[in-house]
Amino acid sequence: MKRLSIVSAVIATGAMVLSTLPAQAAQTTGVTANEIKLGISSPTSGSAGLVYGNVPGAMKAYFDYINANGGVNGRKIKLVHRNDKYTVRGAATSTFDLVYEDNVFAVVGALGTATHQSGYKAASMAVENVPDLFVNSGWSGFNDKVAYPTTFMLLPTYAMEAKVMAKVVKDNFPGQATFLVAQNDEFGDDARAGFGAASHKFTREFPYPQGGMDIATARTILEAIKAVPGKPVVVLFGTGDATVAMLKAAEELSLTKKFTWLAGSVGADANTLLALKVKPETIDGVLSASFMPDAKDLTDPYVKQFVAINTKYRKGKAFDNYVLAGMNSAMLTVQALRAAGPNLTRDGLMKAIETKGSKFASAGLVPLGYSATSRIGYNGYWVSQINAKGEGKPYGGKLVIYTTDSGAGAVTENKTFVRPTMPKNGIPTNK
Amino acid sequence: MKNTNLKKGFVALIASTLVAVFTVAIPSSASAAETCTKEYLTTVSGGVDFTKCVGTDVNGSKYEIRMPAKFNGTLFTYAHGIRYGVALPANPAAGTPAVPINYEPEVAPTEAVAQSMLAAGYALAGSGATSQGWNLTELTDATLQVLQIARDKYSKISKVVAWGNSLGGLTTQALSEQFSGAIDAALPMCMADSAQAEITMAGDFLWGLKVLFNPAIKGTGYSAGQTGYIEMLGDLAQVRATLTEIRTAIIADPLRPKWPTTSTAPANLQAIPVRAAVMLLGLVSGISTQSNTYDGVAGPPGASETTFGAALSPALAVLENGAEAAGLAVLANYDMERRASGVVFDNSTTNYSTRLGTAGTTYAAALSGLDAARGILLYLSAMPRVKSDPAAVATLNSIYQIQGKIEVPTIALSATSDHITPAGAAQYLINQYNDAIDNGKAKAGKLVVIWNKPPNEYTKFGASGAITPTVPTNGVGHCTFTTAQVMTVAKMAATAAKTGKIPSSTAVKAAIKSDENLFVNPNYKPDLLKFRQ
Numbered sequence: 001m002k003r004l005s006i007v008s009a010v011i012a013t014g015a016m017v018l019s020t021l022p023a024q025a026a027q028t029t030g031v032t033a034n035e036i037k038l039g040i041s042s043p044t045s046g047s048a049g050l051v052y053g054n055v056p057g058a059m060k061a062y063f064d065y066i067n068a069n070g071g072v073n074g075r076k077i078k079l080v081h082r083n084d085k086y087t088v089r090g091a092a093t094s095t096f097d098l099v100y101e102d103n104v105f106a107v108v109g110a111l112g113t114a115t116h117q118s119g120y121k122a123a124s125m126a127v128e129n130v131p132d133l134f135v136n137s138g139w140s141g142f143n144d145k146v147a148y149p150t151t152f153m154l155l156p157t158y159a160m161e162a163k164v165m166a167k168v169v170k171d172n173f174p175g176q177a178t179f180l181v182a183q184n185d186e187f188g189d190d191a192r193a194g195f196g197a198a199s200h201k202f203t204r205e206f207p208y209p210q211g212g213m214d215i216a217t218a219r220t221i222l223e224a225i226k227a228v229p230g231k232p233v234v235v236l237f238g239t240g241d242a243t244v245a246m247l248k249a250a251e252e253l254s255l256t257k258k259f260t261w262l263a264g265s266v267g268a269d270a271n272t273l274l275a276l277k278v279k280p281e282t283i284d285g286v287l288s289a290s291f292m293p294d295a296k297d298l299t300d301p302y303v304k305q306f307v308a309i310n311t312k313y314r315k316g317k318a319f320d321n322y323v324l325a326g327m328n329s330a331m332l333t334v335q336a337l338r339a340a341g342p343n344l345t346r347d348g349l350m351k352a353i354e355t356k357g358s359k360f361a362s363a364g365l366v367p368l369g370y371s372a373t374s375r376i377g378y379n380g381y382w383v384s385q386i387n388a389k390g391e392g393k394p395y396g397g398k399l400v401i402y403t404t405d406s407g408a409g410a411v412t413e414n415k416t417f418v419r420p421t422m423p424k425n426g427i428p429t430n431k
Numbered sequence: 432m433k434n435t436n437l438k439k440g441f442v443a444l445i446a447s448t449l450v451a452v453f454t455v456a457i458p459s460s461a462s463a464a465e466t467c468t469k470e471y472l473t474t475v476s477g478g479v480d481f482t483k484c485v486g487t488d489v490n491g492s493k494y495e496i497r498m499p500a501k502f503n504g505t506l507f508t509y510a511h512g513i514r515y516g517v518a519l520p521a522n523p524a525a526g527t528p529a530v531p532i533n534y535e536p537e538v539a540p541t542e543a544v545a546q547s548m549l550a551a552g553y554a555l556a557g558s559g560a561t562s563q564g565w566n567l568t569e570l571t572d573a574t575l576q577v578l579q580i581a582r583d584k585y586s587k588i589s590k591v592v593a594w595g596n597s598l599g600g601l602t603t604q605a606l607s608e609q610f611s612g613a614i615d616a617a618l619p620m621c622m623a624d625s626a627q628a629e630i631t632m633a634g635d636f637l638w639g640l641k642v643l644f645n646p647a648i649k650g651t652g653y654s655a656g657q658t659g660y661i662e663m664l665g666d667l668a669q670v671r672a673t674l675t676e677i678r679t680a681i682i683a684d685p686l687r688p689k690w691p692t693t694s695t696a697p698a699n700l701q702a703i704p705v706r707a708a709v710m711l712l713g714l715v716s717g718i719s720t721q722s723n724t725y726d727g728v729a730g731p732p733g734a735s736e737t738t739f740g741a742a743l744s745p746a747l748a749v750l751e752n753g754a755e756a757a758g759l760a761v762l763a764n765y766d767m768e769r770r771a772s773g774v775v776f777d778n779s780t781t782n783y784s785t786r787l788g789t790a791g792t793t794y795a796a797a798l799s800g801l802d803a804a805r806g807i808l809l810y811l812s813a814m815p816r817v818k819s820d821p822a823a824v825a826t827l828n829s830i831y832q833i834q835g836k837i838e839v840p841t842i843a844l845s846a847t848s849d850h851i852t853p854a855g856a857a858q859y860l861i862n863q864y865n866d867a868i869d870n871g872k873a874k875a876g877k878l879v880v881i882w883n884k885p886p887n888e889y890t891k892f893g894a895s896g897a898i899t900p901t902v903p904t905n906g907v908g909h910c911t912f913t914t915a916q917v918m919t920v921a922k923m924a925a926t927a928a929k930t931g932k933i934p935s936s937t938a939v940k941a942a943i944k945s946d947e948n949l950f951v952n953p954n955y956k957p958d959l960l961k962f963r964q
Contacts, residue, residue, distance in 0.1 A: 043737065045732075045736055045737075046730060046733075046734060046735070046736030046737030046738075046740065047734040047735070047736070047737040047738065048737040049736075049737070050734060084728075085728055085729070085730070085736060085737060085740045085741075086737050086740070086741060087727060087728045087737075087740040087741045087744070088720075088727065088741070088745070088793050088794060088796075088797075089720065089721065089726065089727030089728050089740075089744075089745065090727075090728040090740065090887075090888075093728070093884075093887040094887075097887070100950070100952060113792075114792060114793045114794070114795060114796070117789070117792070117793050118793050124952075124954040124955065124956070127954045128954060183800075184795065184799075184800025184801050184802050184803070185792060185795030185796070185800065185801055186792045186795070186801075188801075189792075189801060207800055207801075207802050208800060209707075209742065209795060209796050209798070209799045209800035209803070210741060210742070210795060210796035210800075211737060211738035211741050211742045211796050212686075212738075212742070212796075212799065212800070214686075
C-alpha cells in the first residue's frame with residue numbers, strides 16, 4: 001500500500017511536470033542563462049527605410065552598450081531585426097518569423113499601425129503571450145487590452161496629438177483658415193477623431209493614402225489653397241516622406257512662407273527633412289508636436305549620453321530624432337527587463353511595466369502613463385519650432401507640456417512633471 | 432486491416448461490413464473490361480516494375496490501378512480536382528485551344544509524384560468520374576469503386592490511404608467521414624470547402640466585376656440548354672476582356688490606372704485608381720493578396736520599394752488571382768445551377784462593409800485610403816443583388832458537408848495563400864473536428880494540418896517590372912506543392928495508416944525540417960472563407 005502511494009506520488013508529480021512544462025517554456029522562450037533574445041520588425045529599405053531605417057540599429061547600439069557593461073542581470077541582449085519593408089504582408093511574415101523561427105522572448109519597437117496590426121495577428125502574439133513592447137504607433141486601438149493583451153505603446157495616441165495641435169492653433173492662430181493634409185487610414189482617422197474631440201473644424205481636409213503623397217499631389221493641394229487670404233495653417237499628419245513632398249512642392253510654388261506649417265510628430269524629423277533635400281530656409285519656422293527632446297539639443301543629458309553611445313557603437317552614422325527614439329526605446333526595454341527581476345518570465349515582464357513603467361527613466365519630456373489600466377506610453381506633447389539648422393526649440397520660447405486623453409478630456413498644461421534623471425552613464429540600475 | 436483486440440475488432444467488423452456491402456454492390460463484371468499491362472519505370476536509383484490496369488467501373492467511370500512489383504502493402508486511392516463540366520471551344524483571339532471534358536483517371540497529383548510513389552513501393556489507384564464539374568458525390572463513389580476493385584484484385588493490399596487535391600481533397604474527406612471503415616488514413620490536400628462557401632468567394636468577386644466594371648457580365652441565372660451555354664461562354668469572354676483592360680490600365684499608369692470603358696460607375700468613383708477597387712473586391716471576397724507573381728512585400732530597389740510593396744503589389748496579386756477566381760465563378764455557377772436547377776449564388780443580404788472588416792484599415796494603402804474604400808462600399812451597397820433559389824441551394828447543400836467526424840488518422844496539407852481553395856477551408860475542417868470532439872462525435876488526436884507558406888519574398892523585377900515566375904511559386908497558387916512535399920506527407924499518411932495514429936508533433940517537425948515552406952503550428956489560424964465568417 002505504501003509502495004503504491006509512492007508510485008502514485010511519482011506519477012502525480014510526473015504528470016504535473018508534464019502539464020506545466022509547456023506553459024513554463026513559453027514563459028521563458030528566448031531566455032537562457034546568458035542571453036535574452038528580442039526582436040523588431042521595421043523597415044530599413046525603400047522610402048520608409050530612408051525615414052525609419054535607423055531605429056533598429058540605434059536600439060542595437062544601446063543594447064551593445066549595455067551588454068558591454070554587464071547586460072541585464074548577467075544576460076546579454078540579442079536583438080534580431082527583420083525588414084518588413086513597411087508592408088502589411090512583410091510585417092506578417094517578419095513578426096511570424098521572429099516569434100516562431102527566432103523564438104524571441106519579446107518583440108520591441110515594432111513600427112507602424114497597419115503593419116503591426118498585421119504582424120501581431122499573424123504571429124498569434126496574444127495567444128503565444130509574447131510581450132509587445134514600446135510599439136512605435138499612436139493608434140489608440142493598441143491600447144485595447146482585449147485585442148492586444150500583450151501590447152505596450154510608446155507613442156501618445158494620435159488623437160492626443162491632434163487635440164494638442166488643435167489647442168496650439170486655437171491659442172496662436174485665431175481667425176486663420178486651417179487645412180488638414182492627413183494619411184487616409186487609421187492614423188489619419190485617429191487624428192481626425194482628436195480634432196473632432198477638440199471641436200476643431202478645418203476649412204478643408206485633404207486625405208491621401210499611405211504612399212500616395214508625391215510632389216504632384218502636393219502641388220495640386222497647394223494650388224487649391226494658395227489664394228486663401230492671411231497665413232493659413234497647414235496641418236501635416238503623415239509620415240516624413242509626405243512632409244517632404246508637401247514642403248518641396250511649396251518650394252516649387254514659392255509658397256513656403258505663405259503658410260504656417262504644423263507637422264505631426266511622426267513626420268517632422270528635421271534631419272530627415274534636410275537629408276531628403278528640403279531647404280533649410282523652408283523648415284525654418286515649421287511647428288511640430290513632440291514628446292521627445294530635440295536630437296540636436298546636446299544640453300539635454302539624455303541626448304548627450306545617447307550621442308556618445310552612437311559615436312562609439314554606430315561609428316560614422318548620424319544621430320537624429322529616430323536614433324534618439326530607438327535608443328530611448330532600448331533603454332526603456334532594459335529597465336523593463338530589470339524590473340522583471342532575474343527570474344525573467346513574459347508575464348513578469350508585462351507586470352513590471354504595468355506596475356513600474358510610469359517611473360522608468362526616459363528621455364521623453366512628458367510623463368509615461370503605464371498602469372494596470374493603460375498601455376499608452378507617453379501622455380502628452382510639447383510644441384517645438386524648427387529652425388534652419390534643424391534644431392527644435394520650444395515654441396514661444398518656453399517649454400510647455402500639454403497632457404490630455406484620447407477622448408473628450410481637456411488639454412491642460414502639466415506644470416508638475418519632473419523628468420526622471422538620466423541613469424549614471426546611461427545604464428539603468430532600477431529593480 | 433485492423434488489429435484484433437476487442438474494441439478495434441469491433442471497428443474492423445463494421446469496416447468489413449461496409450466493404451462487404453460494396454463488394455455486393457459491385458458486380459464482378461465491374462472490371463470485366465479491364466486491361467493490364469506490364470510497365471517499367473526508370474528511376475535515379477534503378478527501375479521499377481509495375482502493372483498498370485485500366486478499366487471502367489459499374490457506373491462507367493474510368494479507373495486506373497498501378498501495382499509495383501515490390502509492393503509495400505499500402506494502396507493510395509486518389510481523387511482528382513475539379514474539371515470543367517462542359518467542353519469549351521477554342522478561342523483564337525485569346526490563343527486558347529478547345530478543351531474537351533476530361534474523364535480520364537488520375538492516380539496522383541502529378542506524374543512525377545506517381546513515379547516517386549511507385550518507386551517507394553506504394554500502389555496507386557484513381558478514377559475519372561462520369562460526371563465532371565462539382566462532382567463530389569460521383570467522385571466519392573468512383574473512388575470507392577476503384578478502391579474495391581483494387582482490393583478484389585490484389586489481396587496483398589493491407590492498408591489504404593485516401594488522398595486528393597482540391598475538390599478531390601474534399602472528396603477524400605467525404606470518403607473518410609462517410610466510409611471510414613474503407614480506409615486506414617486520409618490525406619486531403621489543398622482541400623476545397625463546400626460548394627456554397629466556394630461559390631460565395633468566387634461569386635462575390637465576379638459580381639463585383641459586373642457591377643463595378645462591366646454590367647454585360649451575366650454571372651448568374653444562366654438560361655437552360657444551348658442558350659445558357661452561349662451565355663456562359665459570353666461571360667468568360669467578358670471577364671477576360673474586362674480584366675485585360677484593367678491590367679493594361681495598370682501597366683500604363685500604376686499609380687492612377689483608369690477604369691474599364693465598360694464601367695457605368697459614377698465619375699467620382701472612377702477617380703479612385705482601379706487597382707484599389709480590384710483590391711477591395713479581393714478583400715471582401717477573400718481572394719488572397721499574394722499571387723504567383725506578387726508577394727505583397729517586395730518592390731523595385733530604391734525609394735519606390737515601399738509604395739510598390741504596400742500599395743501596388745497586393746492589388747496586383749488580387750488581380751492575378753481574381754482572373755482565375757472569376758473564370759471559376761462563371762464555370763462553377765453554370766455547373767452548379769445546372770446541377771441544382773436554379774441560382775445558387777446569393778448576396779442578397781451580404782454586407783460588404785462587414786465583409787471587409789479590419790482588412791480595410793490594414794490594407795488602407797492598397798485601397799487608396801479609407802475614404803476610397805468607403806466610397807466603393809457605399810456604391811456596392813446600392814447595387815441590385817442576386818437572390819438564390821432556395822430549392823437549388825437545398826439541393827446543393829444536400830451534398831456532403833464537412834462534419835469533422837474523423838475516425839481515421841488524417842493529415843491535411845494546405846497552402847496559406849491558395850486563392851482557389853484558401854487555407855480557411857482546412858481551418859474549417861479543424862474547427863468542425865474540434866466541435867465533433869466536444870460533442871462526442873470524434874476522438875481527439877486524429878487530425879494534423881501541415882501548412883505550406885510561400886517564401887517571405889519572391890517577386891523579382893526586371894527592366895520592365897515584375898517578372899512572372901516560369902514555375903509556380905510554392906505556397907501560393909492552387910495546389911502548387913512540390914513532389915518532395917507531397918512525398919513527405921504521403922509517407923506520413925502511410926505510417927499513420929499502419930499505426931492508426933497521426934504522427935507526433937516531433938515526428939512531423941522532423942519530417943518537414945528540411946523544407947523551408949512547410950510548418951505546423953496549432954496557433955496558426957487562417958481566416959475562414961467569407962461565407963463562414
